[in-house]
Structure formats: structure tokens, C-alpha cells
Amino acid sequence: xxxxxxxxxxxxxxxxxxxxxxxxxxxxxxxxxxxxxxxxxxxxxxxxxxxxxxxxxxxxxxxxxxxxxxxxxxxxxxxxxxxxxxxxxxxxxxxxxxxxxxxxxxxxxxxxxxxxxxxxxxxxxxxxxxxxxxxxxxxxxxxxxxxxxxxxxxxxxxxxxxxxxxxxxxxxxxxxxxxxxxxxxxxxxxxxxxxxxxxxxxxxxxxxxxxxxxxxxxxxxxxxxxxxxxxxxxxxxxxxxxxxxxxxxxxxxxxxxxxxxxxxxxxxxxxxxxxxxxxxxxxxxxxxxxxxxxxxxxxxxxxxxxxxxxxxxxx
Amino acid sequence: xxxxxxxxxxxxxxxxxxxxxxxxxxxxxxxxxxxxxxxxxxxxxxxxxxxxxxxxxxxxxxxxxxxxxxxxxxxxxxxxxxxxxxxxxxxxxxxxxxxxxxxxxxxxxxxxxxxxxxxxxxxxxxxxxxxxxxxxxxxxxxxxxxxxxxxxxxxxxxxxxxxxxxxxxxxxxxxxxxxxxxxxxxxxxxxxxxxxxxxxxxxxxxxxxxxxxxxxxxxxxxxxxxxxxxxxxxxxxxxxxxxxxxxxxxxxxxxxxxxxxxxxxxxxxxxxxxxxxxxxxxxxxxxxxxxxxxxxxxxxxxxxxxxxxxxxxxxxxxxxxxxxxxxxxxxxxxxxxxxxxxxxxxxxxxxxxxxxxxxxxxxxxxxxxxxxxxxxxxxxxxxxxxxxxxxxxxxxxxxxxxxxxxxxxxxxxxxxxxxxxxxxxxxxxxxxxxxxxxxxxxxxxxxxxxxxxxxxxxxxxxxxxxxxxxxxxxxxxxxxxxxxxxxxxxxxxxxxxxxxxxxxxxxxxxxxxxxxxxxxxxxxxxxxxxxxx
Numbered sequence: 001x002x003x004x005x006x007x008x009x010x011x012x013x014x015x016x017x018x019x020x021x022x023x024x025x026x027x028x029x030x031x032x033x034x035x036x037x038x039x040x041x042x043x044x045x046x047x048x049x050x051x052x053x054x055x056x057x058x059x060x061x062x063x064x065x066x067x068x069x070x071x072x073x074x075x076x077x078x079x080x081x082x083x084x085x086x087x088x089x090x091x092x093x094x095x096x097x098x099x100x101x102x103x104x105x106x107x108x109x110x111x112x113x114x115x116x117x118x119x120x121x122x123x124x125x126x127x128x129x130x131x132x133x134x135x136x137x138x139x140x141x142x143x144x145x146x147x148x149x150x151x152x153x154x155x156x157x158x159x160x161x162x163x164x165x166x167x168x169x170x171x172x173x174x175x176x177x178x179x180x181x182x183x184x185x186x187x188x189x190x191x192x193x194x195x196x197x198x199x200x201x202x203x204x205x206x207x208x209x210x211x212x213x214x215x216x217x218x219x220x221x222x223x224x225x226x227x228x229x230x231x232x233x234x235x236x237x238x239x240x241x242x243x244x245x246x247x248x249x250x251x252x253x254x255x256x257x258x259x260x261x262x263x264x265x266x267x268x269x270x271x272x273x274x275x276x277x278x279x280x281x282x283x284x285x286x287x288x289x290x291x292x293x294x295x296x297x298x299x300x301x302x303x304x305x306x307x308x309x310x311x312x313x314x315x
Numbered sequence: 316x317x318x319x320x321x322x323x324x325x326x327x328x329x330x331x332x333x334x335x336x337x338x339x340x341x342x343x344x345x346x347x348x349x350x351x352x353x354x355x356x357x358x359x360x361x362x363x364x365x366x367x368x369x370x371x372x373x374x375x376x377x378x379x380x381x382x383x384x385x386x387x388x389x390x391x392x393x394x395x396x397x398x399x400x401x402x403x404x405x406x407x408x409x410x411x412x413x414x415x416x417x418x419x420x421x422x423x424x425x426x427x428x429x430x431x432x433x434x435x436x437x438x439x440x441x442x443x444x445x446x447x448x449x450x451x452x453x454x455x456x457x458x459x460x461x462x463x464x465x466x467x468x469x470x471x472x473x474x475x476x477x478x479x480x481x482x483x484x485x486x487x488x489x490x491x492x493x494x495x496x497x498x499x500x501x502x503x504x505x506x507x508x509x510x511x512x513x514x515x516x517x518x519x520x521x522x523x524x525x526x527x528x529x530x531x532x533x534x535x536x537x538x539x540x541x542x543x544x545x546x547x548x549x550x551x552x553x554x555x556x557x558x559x560x561x562x563x564x565x566x567x568x569x570x571x572x573x574x575x576x577x578x579x580x581x582x583x584x585x586x587x588x589x590x591x592x593x594x595x596x597x598x599x600x601x602x603x604x605x606x607x608x609x610x611x612x613x614x615x616x617x618x619x620x621x622x623x624x625x626x627x628x629x630x631x632x633x634x635x636x637x638x639x640x641x642x643x644x645x646x647x648x649x650x651x652x653x654x655x656x657x658x659x660x661x662x663x664x665x666x667x668x669x670x671x672x673x674x675x676x677x678x679x680x681x682x683x684x685x686x687x688x689x690x691x692x693x694x695x696x697x698x699x700x701x702x703x704x705x706x707x708x709x710x711x712x713x714x715x716x717x718x719x720x721x722x723x724x725x726x727x728x729x730x731x732x733x734x735x736x737x738x739x740x741x742x743x744x745x746x747x748x749x750x751x752x753x754x755x756x757x758x759x760x761x762x763x764x765x766x767x768x769x770x771x772x773x774x775x776x777x778x779x780x781x782x783x784x785x786x787x788x789x790x791x792x793x794x795x796x797x798x799x800x801x802x803x804x805x806x807x808x809x810x811x812x813x814x815x816x817x818x819x820x821x822x823x824x825x826x827x828x829x830x831x832x833x834x835x836x837x838x839x840x841x842x843x844x845x846x847x848x
Contacts, residue, residue, distance in 0.1 A: 123679040202793035252748030255694035261686030
């Protein structure tokens with residue numbers, strides 16, 4: 001059988017030379033993302049902003065969106081978003097936190113149910129009160145920070161410090177770009193978005209670690225080679241793997257995006273974007289960062305360790 | 316790397332067979348499962364509320380009121396002990412968590428100190444630590460000033476007890492709904508999580524959980540508008556009936572009996588009027604009290620009060636000796652049923668507020684399952700085809716490992732009874748994509764080693780052993796993120812982390828060990844000179 005070779009194997013792409021182009025691009029993207037987050041903001045979902053989401057299926061198809069909008073607009077619930085959702089008869093209704101504490105949130109749903117009457121099936125009702133949303137915001141932020149810190153510690157133990165710092169900077173780069181994307185697309189930023197970000201963190205690190213592993217191995221093998229040349233070789237050696245793994249992961253998540261239903265659409269889109277961002281950054285951000293972090297070939301902790309492969313070989 | 320001892324081969328095969336055995340119950344209906352012999356695995360994956368539909372409520376126990384009541388009680392206690400001994404005092408007042416009082420007569424300060432020292436209570440914490448917790452701290456200052464402060468350990472002890480008692484009552488109430496496998500758990504300091512799979516009527520659940528359901532019986536001093544006029548005795552209260560318009564009822568503040576002395580309550584119908592009623596029965600001591608009070612008060616009315624609402628105020632026509640009675644009061648069948656349920660389950664020690672609610676209908680849940688299955692199937696097919704296209708026979712090895720991987724994740728979920736949610740399915744699909752990464756790493760390495768001039772067997776050997784360090788490093792970093800998500804995350808984050816974490820562990824087995832076994836067996840049979848990668 002002839003195997004498909006879409007990606008040329010044994011490439012010699014001068015990534016390090018290109019860093020004078022790719023680094024500024026990354027800088028611009030990061031700056032743009034930060035500006036977007038600052039001025040355009042994220043579309044906080046009810047998990048973090050509090051509020052109510054009601055998903056209904058109309059008994060008539062398509063659902064009378066305009067009618068629903070005008071009926072619910074008169075209830076005094078503040079701004080009520082009414083939008084189609086998946087099937088033509090499905091409607092997503094969302095409104096913000098109500099004045100007057102926890103009980104007022106409950107009253108809002110009752111009003112909507114009374115106004116819509118019997119012509120709809122309630123597929124999903126979610127009400128998040130002000131206290132819970134504040135807690136979820138805090139917990140989400142803690143989760144991201146703790147995950148990053150632990151990874152930093154782990155990599156510090158396994159590699160030299162430059163690798164750990166490089167990996168974490170790359171990960172922050174990925175998080176910022178993902179947040180920028182969420183700001184542009186105004187995809188609801190909720191608990192699933194945090195899960196997506198943490199996964200992107202894991203995925204991007206995974207990619208970065210594979211390249212770093214090869215750089216570390218080559219540092220021991222070719223003690224005389226210049227650092228830029230060595231990093232270039234390492235990226236090229238692992239390039240086929242990087243692209244193939246990204247492709248399979250992308251394909252699997254693409255199936256989830258297309259067929260996995262409306263509820264996780266935002267999550268799946270974020271993941272797809274994250275795979276692209278993570279792959280890009282591990283190639284053109286994480287490895288070149290090592291040069292800026294002043295990694296010296298042959299020095300440091302890595303040298304004291306045993307030959308690559310000998311420890312795991314026992315396993 | 317390519318040598319496997321016989322027992323190792325059997326161990327690997329046995330793990331795969333076990334995984335298939337444990338995943339099998341998920342493909343059979345629950346009815347069929349019941350007919351199977353008991354020694355076969357019969358656990359199915361637990362589906363989250365987003366997949367099977369149901370109601371999720373997060374309730375906050377109002378501990379502030381408890382604190383306020385404690386402060387009020389503390390003030391009453393101080394007043395009582397000082398009055399008992401006719402000790403003059405001034406400036407009795409509460410401030411934050413403390414109450415202060417100044418004893419005016421300097422000669423009586425010592426006496427007051429010994430009296431006040433009797434107020435703090437020992438809260439035994441014997442079950443947990445054997446520590447004794449004192450609930451009030453007394454500070455004595457210049458000029459006969461005493462400051463009594465509620466201690467932090469005492470408050471924590473009481474809060475914990477109130478939350479635990481509330482949880483017990485909530486559990487009894489939810490159990491009465493007759494749903495299958497509700498989850499009731501404590502979350503954080505003062506919150507209770509209630510998840511009822513399959514329940515659609517969340518409003519009824521909220522109604523049932525929101526009521527304190529404190530039932531009390533009071534003697535009635537008078538009814539009608541006239542009780543609002545003029546002054547009323549200090550030990551009485553005006554409560555209102557549930558009529559339209561509400562009738563004011565003047566009752567004695569002190570309850571003659573409370574719901575705590577009930578042993579049973581059932582909804583029924585009045586034999587004469589056919590209206591829904593609630594029949595109740597007192598325990599022995601309650602029955603005695605009730606008999607005595609009703610004997611002494613024939614001709615007077617007594618009020619049956621539920622959370623400050625007078626449900627009815629019948630006149631005692633004759634002594635009630637049997638210890639049972641009925642409550643009638645404009646009930647519907649449902650409200651009579653709910654009241655009986657609340658009385659059986661007992662009163663809540665504190666108010667509960669709903670701070671988060673999520674309901675998923677069965678239709679959406681079924682749609683999500685269908686979508687999840689389809690996405691998993693298509694994701695698997697895409698990855699399988701891509702791997703075969705890139706690596707041929709070795710791609711097939713990787714593909715067998717991937718399919719086995721998905722089965723193993725499902726088997727582990729079934730055995731651990733971990734909950735599978737829609738984000739969890741997302742985690743499985745992600746694992747499918749990332750699991751082959753280990754194979755890609757190994758195969759690329761084999762290809763490199765072969766290119767360097769190694770023989771097929773030596774290249775395979777080096778490929779597996781050299782790739783191993785990278786595989787462990789890269790998977791461990793992802794696993795760290797997963798573990799953090801699992802520990803710190805809630806809801807969808809946790810659901811996703813469960814399958815992703817399990818997926819990483821099973822990946823290390825299937826993508827490395829199982830693939831290596833397949834490659835080893837192939838090498839043994841074919842004796843290749845070149846690896847077809």
C-alpha cells in the first residue's frame with residue numbers, strides 16, 4: 001500500500017530565521033487581543049455574569065421569534081435576548097441578572113413561563129444567582145492559575161528553568177489569543193469556555209514539551225552546534241509529528257463541532273481554534289523563546305541526567 | 316522492547332477482555348441486565364443531568380438568621396440572669412457578634428461575673444475530634460463592663476450542625492418525591508446541592524424545599540378585626556389565616572405542641588365533605604400533652620400554624636385522647652399531599668434560598684446523547700482513516716488501540732460510576748484525537764531511526780524506547796491540567812476533566828503497551844527487513 005505523504009518528511013524550514021517575522025506577528029496578535037478584551041470585552045455567559053437562560057422548542061415551526069421578542073420585552077426583565085438555536089423551532093432566551101437578590105431571579109423565570117404559555121416545551125432552564133456567579137468567576141480564575149503554576153513546577157523539575165518559563169510564556173500567549181478570539185466572536189464565556197482554555201493549555205503544552213524534549217536531546221547529542229541551528233533542526237525533526245497529531249486532534253474535534261449539538265458549539269469552536277493556536281505557538285513561539293531566555297547548549301541540569309530513553313526503557 | 320514474556324501477554328489480553336466485559340452492560344437495556352446472572356458485570360455509566368434530563372438546584376442555608384437569633388438569645392439570657400438576682404445593669408446592647416452590658420452597682424460586679432459565667436455552653440464535638448467548643452467568650456473590662464462574644468469555633472460548629480440538619484431534612488423531603496437516585500451533597504460552607512435525575516417539575520421541588528415547614532399548635536385568644544384594635548397581651552401574636560381576605564387570629568406566642576412530636580402525616584379525604592385533608596398522629600408524649608390541653612380547653616379554638624400562616628383554627632369540641640387529628644384548610648389534593656410530605660420529613664432548622672437552578676428536559680438530553688454518539692463515531696472514523704492513510708499496517712495497529720481506548724474509558728467510567736456529561740463526551744472525542752499522538756511519536760521515531768541505517772527490529776526497538784520519555788512528559792503535563800480541572804472545577808469543567816484524565820491513563824496503556832504487543836507479534840510472524848512506515 002502506498003502511504004499518503006501530504007507533509008514532506010525531512011523538511012529544513014528555517015524557523016529561527018523566520019522568528020524576526022513571526023515574533024512581531026505574535027506580539028501584534030497578543031496586543032490586539034488585549035485591546036479587544038479591554039475595549040470590546042468578553043460576552044460573559046450566565047455562569048459568570050449571573051442571569052437566566054431558557055431554551056424552548058415551539059410547537060409550531062419555525063418559532064415566532066418576533067412575537068416572543070415583543071412579548072418578553074414587555075415583562076420588565078431588562079434586555080432580553082431572543083435568538084434561534086439549532087433547529088428552526090428552537091429558541092434561546094437569555095436575560096441578565098434581576099435587581100433584588102436571589103429570589104428575584106426565580107421570579108424572572110416564572111414571568112417568562114407565564115408569558116409564553118402552553119405553546120412551548122421547556123428544554124432547558126438555567127438560573128444563576130449573583131452569589132454563585134461570583135464564586136464561579138473566582139473558582140475559574142483559580143483553576144487556570146493553579147494549573148499553570150503546577151505545570152511550571154513540573155517542567156522546572158524535568159527540564160532546565162528556561163524550558164519551564166518558555167512553556168508557560170507560550171501558554172499565556174495561547175490563552176490571550178484564545179480570549180481575543182472569544183472577544184471577536186462574542187462566543188459566550190462560561191464554564192465550558194474555561195474547560196476549553198484549560199484543555200488548550202494542556203494541548204499546547206503537550207506540543208511544546210515534545211519539541212522541547214527533542215531540543216534537550218539534541219543539546220546533549222550535538223554539543224558544538226549553535227543554538228539557533230539546533231532549535232531549527234529540532235523543530236524540523238518533530239514537524240511531521242506536530243502536524244499529524246494536530247490533524248488527528250483537529251479532525252476529532254471537528255466531528256464534535258459539526259455533529260456534537262448546539263449546546264457545546266462554542267466550546268468546540270474554541271477548541272478547534274485552540275488547536276491551531278497551540279500548534280502555531282509551539283513551533284514559532286516556544287522554541288525561539290529559548291534563545292531570548294539565554295539557554296546555553298550543554299549547560300545546566302539536563303547534562304547531569306541519564307541518557308535519553310534509558311530511564312523509560314525500564315518501564 | 317519487543318520481547319514479551321508469556322504472562323505479560325496474557326495480562327495485557329486479560330485487561331482488554333476485562334475492559335470489554337465491563338463496558339458490555341452499556342450496550343444492553345436495563346431490563347435485559349436484570350435477567351443476566353449476578354456474576355456478570357452489570358454497572359452502566361451514570362449519565363449526567365444534561366444527558367438524562369433532570370433538575371439541579373443549589374441551595375444556600377441561611378446561617379445569618381441563626382447568628383442573629385443566637386445574639387438575641389444571648390441578650391435575653393443576660394437580662395434573665397441579671398434580673399433573677401436583682402443585679403442592676405445598664406446599656407445592654409448587641410454590636411456585631413457581641414453583646415455588652417454594664418453592671419451599675421460596683422458591689423455586685425463579682426456576683427454578676429459568676430452568674431454570667433454560666434451562660435456559655437459547651438458544644439461537644441466528640442464525634443469529630445473530642446474537642447470541646449465553648450460558644451461564648453466573656454471579657455470583663457473597667458467599670459463593671461462585660462462583653463460577651465460568640466466564638467468563631469462555636470459559630471462554625473453551629474453552622475455545620477444547621478447545614479447538616481438541613482441536608483438531612485432536604486434528603487427526607489426529596490426521597491419522598493419517589494424519584495430514582497437523587498444526589499444531595501454539601502457544597503462549600505453553607506450550600507446544598509440537590510440533583511434529581513428525571514425530574515421535570517422543578518417548581519414543585521422548589522416549593523417543597525423552600526418551606527421551613529415548622530408546624531405549631533397554639534391556643535387562640537380571639538379572631539377577627541377586633542384583635543387588631545387596642546393593646547394586646549405581651550405573650551400573644553397576631554397571625555393571619557389563609558382565607559381571602561385573611562382573617563387575623565390572635566394566638567398565644569408559646570406553642571402548645573410542635574411538629575417535632577408528629578410520628579406520621581398522610582393526605583386523605585374528609586369523610587363528610589370529601590375535601591382533601593391531612594391526617595396526623597402524635598407520638599406518645601405529644602398525644603398525652605394534646606389530650607391534657609384539649610381536656611382543659613374544651614370550647615376554645617386552637618390554631619394550626621405552618622411557618623407563621625394559620626392553616627386552620629378549629630374549636631375543641633371534646634377532649635382529643637387518641638393522639639391523632641386532621642388538618643383541613645382549603646387544600647387541593649396536591650397541596651394536601653405536599654403538606655403531609657413536609658410534616659413527615661420534619662422542619663428545616665434554617666431558611667433555604669435557591670442560588671442556582673438548572674433543568675434539562677428529557678428531549679434535549681436524548682438529543683445530546685444522539686449528537687454525542689454521532690460525533691464520537693465520526694471522530695473515530697476520521698482518525699482511523701487518517702492513521703491508515705499515513706501509516707498503513709501500523710496505522711491499523713494504532714486504530715485498534717484507539718477503539719480499545721474508547722472502550723476502556725467507558726469501562727472505567729462504568730466501574731467507578733463516574734458521571735458522563737456532554738462535555739465528558741467532548742473529553743472522549745479529544746482523547747481519540749490525542750491518543751494517536753503517542754503512536755505518531757513512536758512511528759515517526761521508528762522512521763527516523765530506520766533512516767539512520769538501523770535494521771527494522773532495532774529501529775522499532777529504539778523508536779518505542781526513545782519516544783517513551785516524550786510521551787510520558789507530554790501526557791503528564793496534560794494530566795496536571797486535567798487533575799486541576801477535576802479538583803477545582805465544577806459542573807461542565809469537572810465532567811470534561813473526568814473523561815480527559817481517564818483518557819490519558821488509558822492512552823498510556825493502549826497506545827503504548829497494546830500497540831507494542833501487536834507490533835511485537837507482527838515482527839515475530841513476518842520477520843521484516845524494513846518497517847513499512
